[in-house]
Amino acid sequence: MKNPFYLKPLPLSVPFCDREKETADLVRYAENFTNVVLSSPRRYGKTSLIKRAQNQLSKKGILPIYIDYFGISSVDEFAAKFASAIYAAVYREKSFFEKAVKIFTSLRPVIRPDTEAGLAVTVEVSRGKSGMRLLEETMTGFSEFLRSGRIKCNVAFDEFQEITELKESKLMEGTLRSYIQDQENVSYFFIGSRRRILLDIFNDKKRPFYNSAINYTLPPLPAEDTVKYLAGLFSESGKKCPVNIARQIHTLSEGYPYYVQKLSYFIFEAAKNKVTDADLSEGLSQMLSEETPLFELMLQALRPRQISLLNAVAKEPVAAPFAAEYIDRHRLGSLGGVQAAMKKLSEIDYIEKTAIGWKVPDPLFTLWLKRNEAME
Numbered sequence: 001m002k003n004p005f006y007l008k009p010l011p012l013s014v015p016f017c018d019r020e021k022e023t024a025d026l027v028r029y030a031e032n033f034t035n036v037v038l039s040s041p042r043r044y045g046k047t048s049l050i051k052r053a054q055n056q057l058s059k060k061g062i063l064p065i066y067i068d069y070f071g072i073s074s075v076d077e078f079a080a081k082f083a084s085a086i087y088a089a090v091y092r093e094k095s096f097f098e099k100a101v102k103i104f105t106s107l108r109p110v111i112r113p114d115t116e117a118g119l120a121v122t123v124e125v126s127r128g129k130s131g132m133r134l135l136e137e138t139m140t141g142f143s144e145f146l147r148s149g150r151i152k153c154n155v156a157f158d159e160f161q162e163i164t165e166l167k168e169s170k171l172m173e174g175t176l177r178s179y180i181q182d183q184e185n186v187s188y189f190f191i192g193s194r195r196r197i198l199l200d201i202f203n204d205k206k207r208p209f210y211n212s213a214i215n216y217t218l219p220p221l222p223a224e225d226t227v228k229y230l231a232g233l234f235s236e237s238g239k240k241c242p243v244n245i246a247r248q249i250h251t252l253s254e255g256y257p258y259y260v261q262k263l264s265y266f267i268f269e270a271a272k273n274k275v276t277d278a279d280l281s282e283g284l285s286q287m288l289s290e291e292t293p294l295f296e297l298m299l300q301a302l303r304p305r306q307i308s309l310l311n312a313v314a315k316e317p318v319a320a321p322f323a324a325e326y327i328d329r330h331r332l333g334s335l336g337g338v339q340a341a342m343k344k345l346s347e348i349d350y351i352e353k354t355a356i357g358w359k360v361p362d363p364l365f366t367l368w369l370k371r372n373e374a375m376e
């Protein structure tokens, strides 16, 4: 039997665990043309959720436009990706497509067959058009497009915080905000996992996007739904997973969607007809060794002081990390050094502040850090 669990983004056609309320909330916001900032730790299911919400929106006559800004390197790329996503979204509707071609005069669509998506749409930028001018032209074009035919839209900017890496980011924030606030019949979803950076864009009084969108946080997957989901998928694929093991999968992953899938994947591979405790441990060690190269890379990018603080927080989540006693016990060095390390680690989302204090949000990274340190 084929393994029913996924190590890559979930296609729309496969079963999704829970997220009913979240999907309905997002659909509702889009219908009300309300902008939303959707944040969560990485690999928490934001993109999968947005794709599902947008799929429902398209059935309700709201045109979904989705752009992934991961790794963008220029304003031109931001504008070009936006325009190609618009072309891709309207490609099947001849009148909309023609309208878009007329409006985006500096961005011509180039359409190629694509084995995965069916079609790949990119754009060719006219000579001499670049930078902020190209962005302004694209935004003007999009406003005109929206006005031209009473078109309702939802735009998802995935990994939106990446714009802060560009040298024109301040100008971009101002420009984008001024167009967005004047547009009608459209909602924007701003999505990202580098939460500090993403949320600062919207919650800092001095920045253009201040107060322009609703903050929406994606919670972990709830235990009961996850247990049902897992037991169902195992048994449909010919293996029985007892409830107590399904529950342990949820507990070990702390409802972290990516690890729920991944751990189940390896357990499914290990199990015969019925999942046992031994299969659970086997699955867990497979998953740990599979993630090890990534975790090692994550550590390599850090300074020794940052690693010490990360290890301390993994071992002992803390409400007051600057207390002399904590710093001494974990040998973290000077207070200034701890403060700087703290800032860096929370910016890259390796640690986060929760109701119980600072912790490492990734449960597997936490486990790996603890084991790694114990071995040293």
Ligand SMILES: Nc1ncnc2c1ncn2[C@@H]1O[C@H](COP(=O)(O)OP(=O)(O)OP(=O)(O)O)[C@@H](O)[C@H]1O
Pocket (backbone or CB within 6 Å): 006, 007, 008, 009, 010, 015, 016, 017, 018, 019, 040, 041, 042, 043, 044, 045, 046, 047, 048, 049, 193, 257, 258, 259, 261
């Ligand atoms: N509701 C769900 N039910 C089952 N599995 C899920 C669910 N949501 C997410 N997943 C699993 O988690 C993985 C990560 O999901 P996704 O890529 O959507 O997260 P993300 O938050 O966008 O991640 P990133 O921070 O890397 O952009 C998916 O590949 C899928 O296996």
Ligand SMILES: [Mg+2]
Pocket (backbone or CB within 6 Å): 046, 047, 048, 158
């Ligand atoms: Mg994503």
